[in-house]
Structure formats: C-alpha cells, structure tokens
Amino acid sequence: MISETILTSFDCASLNWALSAVPQDGSPEEGVSLLGIALRAIFVENILLAFFLGMCSYLAICKRVDSSVGLGIAVIFVLGLTVPLNWVIQTYILAPGALSWAGMPNSDLSYLQFLTFIASIAAAVQVVEMAVDKFSPKLYAALGIFLPLIAVNCAILGSSMFMVERDYTFTQSVVYGLSSGTGWLLAIVSMAAIRWKLRTAHIPGPLKGLGITFITTGLIAMAFMTFSGI
Amino acid sequence: MQFLRNLVDKQRKLYHQKDSKFHKVWPLFDAMETFLFAPDFRAGKKGVHVRDYVDLKRVMNSVILAMVPCLLWAFWNTGVQHFAAVAQLMGDGKMAAGDYVTGWLQGLLGAPDLTVEGVSSFDTIVFGLQRMLPIVIVSYGVGLAIEGLFCIIRKEEVSEGYLVSGMLIALIVPASTPLWQLAIGVAFAVVLGKEVFGGTGMNIFNPAMMVRAFLFFAFPAQMSGDTVWVAGNTSPTGVPGNLIDGYSEPTALALVKTAGENASELLATHADGMYSHANLFFGNIPGSAGEMSKLMVLLGAAVLLITGVGSWRVMVAGVIGMLGAAFVVPILADWSHLPMSGGMYLQPWEHLLCGGFLFGIVFMATDPVSSPETNIGKWVYGLLIGVFTILVRMINPAYPEGTMLAILLLNAFAPTIDHFVVSANMKRRLKRS
Numbered sequence: 001m002i003s004e005t006i007l008t009s010f011d012c013a014s015l016n017w018a019l020s021a022v023p024q025d026g027s028p029e030e031g032v033s034l035l036g037i038a039l040r041a042i043f044v045e046n047i048l049l050a051f052f053l054g055m056c057s058y059l060a061i062c063k064r065v066d067s068s069v070g071l072g073i074a075v076i077f078v079l080g081l082t083v084p085l086n087w088v089i090q091t092y093i094l095a096p097g098a099l100s101w102a103g104m105p106n107s108d109l110s111y112l113q114f115l116t117f118i119a120s121i122a123a124a125v126q127v128v129e130m131a132v133d134k135f136s137p138k139l140y141a142a143l144g145i146f147l148p149l150i151a152v153n154c155a156i157l158g159s160s161m162f163m164v165e166r167d168y169t170f171t172q173s174v175v176y177g178l179s180s181g182t183g184w185l186l187a188i189v190s191m192a193a194i195r196w197k198l199r200t201a202h203i204p205g206p207l208k209g210l211g212i213t214f215i216t217t218g219l220i221a222m223a224f225m226t227f228s229g230i
Numbered sequence: 231m232q233f234l235r236n237l238v239d240k241q242r243k244l245y246h247q248k249d250s251k252f253h254k255v256w257p258l259f260d261a262m263e264t265f266l267f268a269p270d271f272r273a274g275k276k277g278v279h280v281r282d283y284v285d286l287k288r289v290m291n292s293v294i295l296a297m298v299p300c301l302l303w304a305f306w307n308t309g310v311q312h313f314a315a316v317a318q319l320m321g322d323g324k325m326a327a328g329d330y331v332t333g334w335l336q337g338l339l340g341a342p343d344l345t346v347e348g349v350s351s352f353d354t355i356v357f358g359l360q361r362m363l364p365i366v367i368v369s370y371g372v373g374l375a376i377e378g379l380f381c382i383i384r385k386e387e388v389s390e391g392y393l394v395s396g397m398l399i400a401l402i403v404p405a406s407t408p409l410w411q412l413a414i415g416v417a418f419a420v421v422l423g424k425e426v427f428g429g430t431g432m433n434i435f436n437p438a439m440m441v442r443a444f445l446f447f448a449f450p451a452q453m454s455g456d457t458v459w460v461a462g463n464t465s466p467t468g469v470p471g472n473l474i475d476g477y478s479e480p481t482a483l484a485l486v487k488t489a490g491e492n493a494s495e496l497l498a499t500h501a502d503g504m505y506s507h508a509n510l511f512f513g514n515i516p517g518s519a520g521e522m523s524k525l526m527v528l529l530g531a532a533v534l535l536i537t538g539v540g541s542w543r544v545m546v547a548g549v550i551g552m553l554g555a556a557f558v559v560p561i562l563a564d565w566s567h568l569p570m571s572g573g574m575y576l577q578p579w580e581h582l583l584c585g586g587f588l589f590g591i592v593f594m595a596t597d598p599v600s601s602p603e604t605n606i607g608k609w610v611y612g613l614l615i616g617v618f619t620i621l622v623r624m625i626n627p628a629y630p631e632g633t634m635l636a637i638l639l640l641n642a643f644a645p646t647i648d649h650f651v652v653s654a655n656m657k658r659r660l661k662r663s
Binding site for chain 1: 428
C-alpha cells in the first residue's frame with residue numbers, strides 16, 4: 001500500500017529532471033521517479049530500521065561514530081556496485097526467458113538466485129578489495145577492512161532481492177542501491193552517536209551492550225515512522 | 231516547618247542506618263525530604279562558593295511553573311468544549327437534557343444544569359477537573375511508582391525529572407484518553423524510554439513524547455481522528471475512552487489536510503468560525519490540553535526564557551525553520567508541479583497557530599537531556615524540527631500533525647548533530663594551533 005501511495009505521490013511527469021534518466025522500457029514501475037525511489041529507500045523503507053536487515057555488522061561496528069561512517073560508506077559503495085551487477089545477472093541469465101539471447105527462450109534459472117547473488121556479491125567485493133588495495137592504499141586503509149565484513153551482509157543480499165521483486169530498471173537499481181546504503185549509513189551513524197553518549201550511562205547490567213542497542217534501535221525505528229505513509 | 235524538620239530528622243535513622251527497619255527504601259525517604267526541604271550544602275566554608283544554586287529541583291520547578299498556565303487553561307477549556315458540544319447535540323435534537331450522564335466529580339458536586347442558556351463557570355471547571363485530574367494522577371502515580379521501584383533496586387536517589395514529564399504527559403494526551411491506556415503508555419515510556427538508559431538525564435528520547443508516540447501507534451483510535459478531542463462522560467459500546475456519544479469534529483489540521491486551495495478560508499469559516507484566528511490563538515478550540523491556547527504556551531515560554539531554563543536557540547530556530555519551510559515547500563511544490571495538499575495553501579503563520587507545534591517546540595524540544603548540547607547543534611536541531619513538522623503536515627498523507635514525530639526523529643539524531651559539531655570544532659582548533 002505504501003508503494004502505491006509513493007507511486008501516486010511522486011509519479012508526476014513534471015519531475016522531468018529526475019525522470020529523464022529512466023529508460024522507458026515498459027517495465028511495470030515505468031515512470032517512477034528516481035527521486036521517489038531514493039527517498040523511499042532512505043527514509044520510508046530504511047533497510048535497517050524498517051526491515052531490520054544488516055543487523056550483525058550494524059551491532060558490531062556501531063560503537064564509534066568514525067568507524068560507523070567508514071562502514072556506512074563501504075555499504076553505500078558495495079550496494080551501488082552489487083545491485084546493478086545482480087540486475088544484469090538477473091535480467092540476462094536468471095529470469096524466466098532471460099537466456100533467449102543464447103538461444104534458450106524456455107530457460108528459467110531463477111531457483112539459482114540466492115546462490116548466484118551471494119557468489120556474485122562475494123566475488124565483486126573481493127575483486128574491488130584487491131583493486132582498491134593495489135591502486136589506492138589510502139582508500140583501502142579507510143574502507144578496506146570493512147569490505148570483507150559486509151560481503152556476507154544480509155542488507156546487501158536483501159537489497160538485490162528487493163531490486164528483483166520490484167522490477168527496477170538498470171538506472172533505478174543503481175539509484176536504489178546507493179540510497180539504500182545511504183539509509184543504512186544514517187541509521188548506523190545515529191546509533192553510534194547515541195552509544196557514544198550512553199557510554200557513561202548507568203544502564204542495568206544485563207542490558208549493557210547489545211541489549212540497550214536493540215532497545216534503542218527499536219525506538220529509532222519508531223521515530224522513523226515519521227515518514228511512513230509518504 | 232520546624233515540626234516537619236524534627237520529624238524528618240527523627241525518622242532518618244530508620245532509613246539510613248545499615249540494618250535499620252526500612253533501609254531498603256531509603257531512596258523514597260530521601261525523595262520525600264528533598265521534596266519538603268532544600269538541600270543544605272549551599273556554600274562551602276572556604277574555597278569556591280556557589281553563588282546561584284540552580285539544582286535539578288529548581289530547574290524542574292521552573293518548568294512546572296511554566297506549564298501551570300496551560301494546565302489551568304485545560305481545566306477550564308476542557309469543560310467549555312464539552313458543554314459546547316453537548317449544547318450543539320441538544321440543539322440538533324440528537325440528545326435530550328435527561329440523557330446527560332454525569333461523571334464521578336459531578337456525582338459528588340451536583341450535576342450541571344443544562345436547561346439554562348450557558349452552563350455556569352462552576353460546572354465548567356468541575357467537568358475540566360473531572361477529566362484532567364485523573365489523567366494527572368495516573369500519569370504521576372504510575373510514573374513515580376516505577377521510578378521509585380527502580381531507584382530502590384539500584385540504590386539511587388529518586389530525582390525530580392519525572393515531575394516535569396508527568397505534567398507534560400497530562401498536557402499532550404486528549405482529555406478523553408482511557409486511563410488504562412495512559413497507564414500502559416507511561417509504563418512503557420518510563421521503563422523502556424528512560425530507566426533502561428540509566429534514569430533521569432540519560433534518556434535519548436523525551437519520555438513524555440514516548441508516551442504519546444506509544445499511544446499514537448498502539449491505540450490510534452483513541453489518539454487521533456475526529457471524535458477524541460472533546461471529552462465526555464460516556465464510552466460508546468466497543469470504544470474505550472471518555473467521549474460524547476455521537477459527537478465528531480475534525481481538528482484544524484485535519485480540516486486543512488482535506489482542503490484544497492481554500493484552506494485558509496475553510497479554516498476561518500468552519501462551523502461558525504470555530505477555528506478563527508482568535509480562537510486558535512486564545513485557545514477556545516478542542517484538542518490536547520497543552521495545544522489549545524497558544525497564549526498560555528507563550529506565557530510558559532516567557533517563564534522558561536526569563537529563568538533561562540529553556541533554550542531560546544531551540545525555540546527561535548524551530549519557529550524560523552517552520553515558517554521558512556512553510557514558505558518554501560509550497561513554492562517548490564508548485565514550481566515542480568507536484569500534487570498540492572491543503573496544508574500548502576495555509577499561510578506560514580497560520581501553521582504556527584494550528585496544532586501542537588508551539589507547545590512542542592517550547593516544552594518538548596527544549597528538554598535539555600534529549601536535545602543537543604552544543605549551541606550550533608541547538609540551531610540545527612530546532613530548524614530541522616520545524617522543517618520536518620511542515621514536511622509531515624504538507625506531504626505525508628498519513629498524519630495531519632507532525633510535531634511529535636519530528637521531535638522524536640531529531641531526538642534520535644541529537645547525539646549525531648553534537649558529534650559532528652564537536653569534531654568540526656576540534657578540527658578548526660587543531661588547524662589554528
């Protein structure tokens with residue numbers, strides 16, 4: 001229902017500056033503005049606070065603001081890379097009839113989706129990590145340690161699955177990947193700042209650490225309901 | 231007073247000696263003592279002297295003092311709105327004077343005389359007290375009980391923080407709220423919003439806002455809609471709450487939400503000028519207790535500013551942010567041909583008069599614990615609260631009012647704002663040296 005609302009509220013021809021990049025290839029979500037997709041992924045359906053995906057690295061890293069900014073940027077980077085990559089794999093290999101370019105119009109490999117996506121994400125992240133290490137040691141120092149950590153993150157796989165489910169086009173999937181990561185960055189940075197503030201708080205023993213983090217995440221998610229319905 | 235002093239001093243050993251009878255509950259004893267007497271460590275014999283003893287107790291008392299005008303207005307106006315609604319129903323022939331159900335206080339002090347034109351001031355105040363007092367009592371009772379329990383378990387002193395929250399809660403829920411729902415909301419907010427974070431001074435979110443947000447999402451039928459803003463004495467079958475059966479009237483913002491280009495006009499002419507600018511400002515409108523009278527809120531703001539308890543930066547930034555966004559968003563929407571909503575046709579200053587924004591920015595956003603600590607941070611925080619309030623009012627079709635959610639959202643980001651302000655400051659200073 002939310003998706004319908006957002007479709008109607010942003011589906012207006014006049015947002016041409018945002019719309020112009022959308023290839024009109026007749027997909028079901030044709031004409032959804034890129035701005036709409038971005039806002040929806042960052043705020044309304046925040047990958048962390050609405051779907052609670054990517055919790056493990058979020059919980060592990062959110063102790064310091066600096067490192068969570070690093071991890072957040074790495075997530076944006078990886079999502080911006082793997083969602084379009086998986087779009088290509090899905091469209092030209094896995095989807096029903098996708099292999100018609102190879103002369104196999106009856107093929108349906110979508111049962112391989114999980115395996116292929118995980119493998120492609122891991123491979124892409126690995127290649128990027130090696131490339132960054134080789135060509136830009138400075139960037140590697142900032143980003144590199146986080147890359148293997150998030151290669152197996154469910155937020156990354158989840159975003160690819162959402163991309164398939166929502167029938168995004170290639171451009172849309174690029175925007176979706178980047179903004180989904182931005183939403184994740186927002187959530188983890190606010191959590192890290194809160195945990196930094198809480199380091200001197202007298203939290204009941206059993207709730208110290210993960211317990212209070214879970215509770216706070218729930219409360220932040222409640223605050224993010226500001227955007228639900230847009 | 232000496233008599234009380236002697237009594238307290240005599241009792242102290244019952245609580246403060248190691249193996250005394252009531253040693254376990256010494257926080258309650260201390261709370262009672264600080265409630266009655268000022269702490270006497272005012273100035274040292276030598277060294278640094280404390281010249282102005284602004285302790286937590288005095289800060290909290292200033293806030294409570296600032297809220298008194300709003301509360302008194304609520305006692306009065308809850309009754310006014312109730313009898314106006316009853317008179318309207320009787321005028322429409324939907325209700326006879328004999329059908330009027332009396333409440334507990336009216337049972338004690340005598341039922342109102344509905345046959346005369348205009349109900350007496352006494353009856354009006356009796357009704358206001360009848361609805362508002364139980365809310366205040368439940369809010370304080372449940373909250374202080376939980377707080378006391380936590381303090382006993384943790385062997386800490388009970389602090390005064392909840393005295394403000396308890397009063398705020400009474401001012402931001404509709405007077406028709408069922409008391410059991412209020413109790414659940416208070417328990418949720420005090421335990422999960424405050425005590426687990428370490429009690430007073432450590433909460434990330436404003437506890438009073440948490441109560442309202444919890445009730446808003448858990449019991450939307452009792453916290454939003456057209457029927458809950460005027461309290462009554464009956465609960466229509468299947469609907470919890472103290473309502474007037476058959477009465478329904480949209481709030482100013484709900485009205486605007488459904489309006490088109492004529493939003494301002496509709497607001498001024500609806501139901502014989504019910505939401506005229508004067509009524510909106512002076513508070514002759516239905517609503518939650520605190521949001522009725524903007525005049526009373528401004529009086530409270532004056533108290534907060536003169537005593538220096540509330541941050542003027544947050545208030546000024548909030549109002550600027552709201553007016554600015556209310557001015558800019560419609561222009562942007564028009565320019566990019568986005569669909570226009572009723573809120574966009576309202577004048578910016580009319581947005582200030584409608585809903586609970588003024589109350590929120592004066593009393594809720596200035597909470598020193600859940601707002602940023604740096605001065606620049608306070609500006610950013612206030613501005614964004616104003617902007618998000620307007621965004622919800624104008625482009626979110628789900629809620630007519632956005633103050634509560636905007637403040638909660640910025641509460642979540644207050645530590646982030648602080649962090650970046652502080653680290654920018656550090657960078658600048660490092661560069662200088």
